[in-house]
Structure formats: structure tokens, C-alpha cells
Amino acid sequence: MPQAQVTMDVRKVNDNVSVIDIKGELTAFAEGVLMDSYSQASDGRVRAIVLNFEGLEYMNSSGIGLLVTLLIRVNREKQRLLTYGLSEHYRSIFQITRLDDAIGIHDSEDEAVEAANT
Amino acid sequence: MTEQTPQPEKKQPRDAAYWARYAETLKVSGVAEGATNINVDGRRAVGPLQGFGKMWQKTYRVRLPGAEVSPAGVIRTWKTHYQEFWPEGNLFYAPLAGITPGEVALISGSLPGGVKLSTGVMVLYADEESFSLMTPQGHPFSGWITFSSFEDEDATVAQAQVLMRANDPLYEVGLRMGGHKMEDEMWQKTLSNLAAHFGVREPVETNVVCVDPKLQWREYKNVWHNAGIRSALYMMTAPLRWRRARSQR
Numbered sequence: 001m002p003q004a005q006v007t008m009d010v011r012k013v014n015d016n017v018s019v020i021d022i023k024g025e026l027t028a029f030a031e032g033v034l035m036d037s038y039s040q041a042s043d044g045r046v047r048a049i050v051l052n053f054e055g056l057e058y059m060n061s062s063g064i065g066l067l068v069t070l071l072i073r074v075n076r077e078k079q080r081l082l083t084y085g086l087s088e089h090y091r092s093i094f095q096i097t098r099l100d101d102a103i104g105i106h107d108s109e110d111e112a113v114e115a116a117n118t
Numbered sequence: 119m120t121e122q123t124p125q126p127e128k129k130q131p132r133d134a135a136y137w138a139r140y141a142e143t144l145k146v147s148g149v150a151e152g153a154t155n156i157n158v159d160g161r162r163a164v165g166p167l168q169g170f171g172k173m174w175q176k177t178y179r180v181r182l183p184g185a186e187v188s189p190a191g192v193i194r195t196w197k198t199h200y201q202e203f204w205p206e207g208n209l210f211y212a213p214l215a216g217i218t219p220g221e222v223a224l225i226s227g228s229l230p231g232g233v234k235l236s237t238g239v240m241v242l243y244a245d246e247e248s249f250s251l252m253t254p255q256g257h258p259f260s261g262w263i264t265f266s267s268f269e270d271e272d273a274t275v276a277q278a279q280v281l282m283r284a285n286d287p288l289y290e291v292g293l294r295m296g297g298h299k300m301e302d303e304m305w306q307k308t309l310s311n312l313a314a315h316f317g318v319r320e321p322v323e324t325n326v327v328c329v330d331p332k333l334q335w336r337e338y339k340n341v342w343h344n345a346g347i348r349s350a351l352y353m354m355t356a357p358l359r360w361r362r363a364r365s366q367r
Contacts, residue, residue, distance in 0.1 A: 028266070058132050061243035061250035061264050065175075065281050068166050072173065072330045089131050096140045096242065097252070097262075098165045 004029040005058075008037040016047045017116045019109065023055030026063030034066055038073065047079055048116030052109065054085030064097050071102055080104070084112040136245040138220035144240055144254055146222045150211040153224040156352050157345040158238035161254035166329075169260030169283025170337040171290035173330035176280045176302070179323045180309040181273045185316035189267035190246045192276050196265055196312060197249060203311040205304055219244050223251075229346055233353060237345045253285075256343035258297070260285045276312055278305050283334070286341035290333070302326075 006024035013019055018041035026034075041049050051067075074081045082104040086094065094100040106112035143162055149155045166173055182192070196203070197217040201210040207228040213221035219241055227235040235258070239251040248266035253259060261282030268275055280301075284290035289297070306322040313320055341347075 060133060060136065060245065060248060061262065062248070062266070062279075065262075065264065065279070068173075068281060069175065069329055071167070076330075087131065089134055089137075092140050093137055096138055096163070098163075098168055102167050 004031075004033050006030045006033055008033050010037050010041045012041075012046075013050070013109075013113050014117075015045055017050060017113050018042065018046050018048075019050045019052055019113075021052045021055060023057075025058040026056060026066065027058070027060050028062035028066070030063065031066055034070060035073075038070060042074075042077060042079060049074055049079055049081050050109065050112045050116060051081070051083045052085050053083055053087075053090060056085075056087075056090060059090065059093065064093065064099065067099060067103070071099075080116060082106060082112045082116055084109055133245070136219060136243055138240060138242050138252075141220075144222050144238070146224065146238065148214050149224065152209070153211040153226065154234075154236040154349075154352070155224055155238075156236050157256045157343070157348055158222060158224060158236075158254050161256060161343065163240050163242070163252045164255055164257075164260040164285070165252065166261035166281045166283055168337065168340075170286050170334050170340055171284030171293065172328055172333065173261075173283045174280070174298075175327045175329050176282075176305070177277060177323075177325040177327075178279075178302075178305040178309050179275055179277045179325075180313045180318075181270070181275050181320050182313055182316050182318045183273040183320070185274060185313075185318050187274055187316055189269060189274055192267035192274060192312075192316075193247050193249065193265070195315065196267075196276070197244070199315070203308045203315070205307040205311075208304070213241070217241050217244055217249055229349070231350075233346065233350045235346055236349045236352070253282075255285070255340065256345035256348065257285055258289045258292070258346070259283060260340070276309060278309060280305070281329070283330075285337075286344055287338055288341055288344060288346070292346075298326075 009021045011019045020037045084106040209226040211224040221241045224238045229235045237257045242252040243250040250262050250264040252262040259282035263280045284293050309322045
């Protein structure tokens with residue numbers, strides 16, 4: 001199987017919020033990287049996971065499927081999933097697939113973190 | 119004459135052409151002979167988050183050893199001959215433009231009791247090595263199915279992966295009472311037919327994962343759009359429509 005063309009870095013903004021910086025391609029092959037990053041990000045008392053999509057270069061429908069399964073895991077842990085850095089194109093994809101019904105979309109990290117803390 | 123400053127060209131992402139454009143509701147561009155468009159036009163496309171039942175991810179996979187076909191070749195064939203690989207009793211009326219992003223296809227399926235289920239799907243995504251179909255309100259399940267192909271060691275692999283919830287409580291009961299088995303058999307047969315097209319007879323691997331065991335009770339109202347019930351009512355009222363049409367002649 002092809003290798004994942006993506007890197008994900010996890011940052012802890014404060015005790016409640018972790019950010020995952022996604023750079024590259026979100027496809028089926030990114031599953032391992034995304035789930036490992038989530039496990040790392042949700043250590044401790046984290047109540048919200050923020051996905052930073054500023055570095056997203058490519059996403060197919062399997063990538064959207066990964067976000068759905070991640071959302072279910074996040075909800076199961078009673079956490080919230082938020083995003084920022086989505087281009088107009090990727091915002092439209094969130095709208096078509098109706099992910100925007102369940103995942104908070106924000107313009108900046110500050111805004112996402114503020115929403116996560118409320 | 120005013121000089122115009124050239125604007126920097128806005129760079130489109132590589133996947134831009136592969137995705138359907140957002141539309142509030144679905145619109146069927148042409149109804150093929152024999153197809154019934156009673157449960158698709160004007161409906162919204164719904165994903166796995168909008169359904170009622172448990173969320174499942176079902177993966178059906180067949181290896182094509184010895185077939186000299188690339189993943190792109192598999193997907194090209196699958197898009198072109200989609201209907202031919204489906205088991206008998208189910209009809210897929212491909213859009214005139216083919217399986218291209220945003221197009222809507224009508225489906226006629228079989229339900230117990232001889233009822234013909236009229237529904238459809240929207241092409242959510244299509245590139246050279248994969249395509250995804252998303253369901254409308256009222257379809258038995260809420261979600262999408264992704265068809266893809268890739269190289270694995272010495273063989274090309276074809277895969278269908280469904281991410282879905284039953285759309286409403288009635289469908290959830292139906293899935294538990296044999297619907298899941300019917301669906302598994304349908305995709306297993308489809309992949310066997312696809313493999314046979316390339317001269318391969320290999321078993322279809324099936325992997326079923328319950329992603330979310332919770333029922334989404336807030337979505338029980340989806341039953342209003344239930345395409346099974348609406349298709350049955352449409353069939354039952356056919357004589358009335360026929361009589362009205364005759365009296366208007």
C-alpha cells in the first residue's frame with residue numbers, strides 16, 4: 001500500500017486544548033498517523049481537539065471518512081472537535097458532506113481555542 | 119483606457135475538480151426510461167452523521183492477481199460498467215454525464231414483498247483511482263460508499279467501503295433483520311463480478327466494524343422521507359394515476 005503523504009504535529013495550547021497541525025494529504029493512508037496524533041493529543045485532561053488545516057494540500061473522500069471516525073472517537077471521550085485554517089474549497093467540502101453540522105469551523109487558532117474554552 | 123493590474127491567479131487545490139459542488143438539494147438532470155424519480159429530486163444529501171442507527175464501516179476487498187490492470191484501469195472500468203457489476207434485481211441508472219462529481223443517479227432496488235425501492239445517489243467525489251457516492255434523505259442508509267483501487271504487493275486490489283447509519287428507525291430494524299446480510303451479499307457479488315471481468319476468481323474479504331453503537335434518536339423524524347414507504351405508496355396509487363391520466367385525455 002502507498003505511504004501516507006502527511007505529517008501531523010501535536011501541540012498543547014493549555015490543559016484543556018490540544019492542536020494537531022496537519023500538513024500534506026488526508027487520504028485513507030493517513031489513518032494511522034491521524035489516530036496516533038489523536039491519542040497523543042488527548043492525553044490528560046484535554047477537553048477539545050483543534051485540527052489545523054492550514055497545511056492541507058489534498059483530501060479525498062476517504063480522508064473525510066477518517067474525520068467522521070475521529071469525530072466519533074472524540075465524542076466518545078466527551079471531548080469536542082474544532083477546526084481552523086480551512087480554505088474556501090475545504091469549507092465547501094465540509095458543507096457538502098455535512099461535517100459542518102458537527103465540527104466547529106473557525107477562522108483562526110485564537111478563535112478556535114476561545115470556542116473550545118467556552 | 120485604464121490599465122488593469124494583473125491579479126495573482128488563485129491557486130486551486132489539486133483535488134478541486136474531484137469534488138461535487140455544494141447544492142442545498144439534489145437535482146436529477148435527466149430521468150432514464152424505466153427509472154422513477156420520486157425520492158431524489160429536492161432531497162438533501164445525507165452523510166453518516168445525519169442517520170439514525172448504529173454507524174458501521176464495511177470494507178469489501180478483492181485481489182486481482184495476474185490481471186494486468188492498474189488501479190486507474192480498475193476504476194475506469196468500474197465507472198463505465200457500474201450497473202453491469204451489480205447483482206440482478208437492482209438497477210442503477212447512470213447519469214448521462216457518467217460518474218462525475220455532482221451528478222445524480224437513480225436506483226431501483228428490490229424490497230421484501232415485491233416493492234421496488236426508488237432512490238438514488240449523488241457522486242460526491244471522483245478521481246482516477248476512486249469515487250464515492252452519497253445517499254439522499256429517505257435512502258435506506260445515510261452515508262457514502264467509496265470505491266477504490268490500489269497496488270498491494272504483487273496485485274491490484276479493488277475495494278468498496280461503506281460508512282453508514284440506517285437512515286431511520288424502520289430501516290434500522292430492517293438492517294438488523296437481515297438487511298445487513300443482504301447488503302454484504304450485494305457488495306460481495308459486485309466485487310466478484312468485477313474480478314470476473316478481469317478474468318480473476320478470488321474470494322472477497324469482508325471486514326465490518328461498528329464505529330458507533332449509539333442510536334441517534336434525534337434523527338427519528340427521518341422516517342418522513344423513507345423511500346421504501348414512499349415507493350410502496352407510489353406503487354399502490356398507480357391505478358389512480360392511470361385513471362386520472364385516462365380521464366384527462
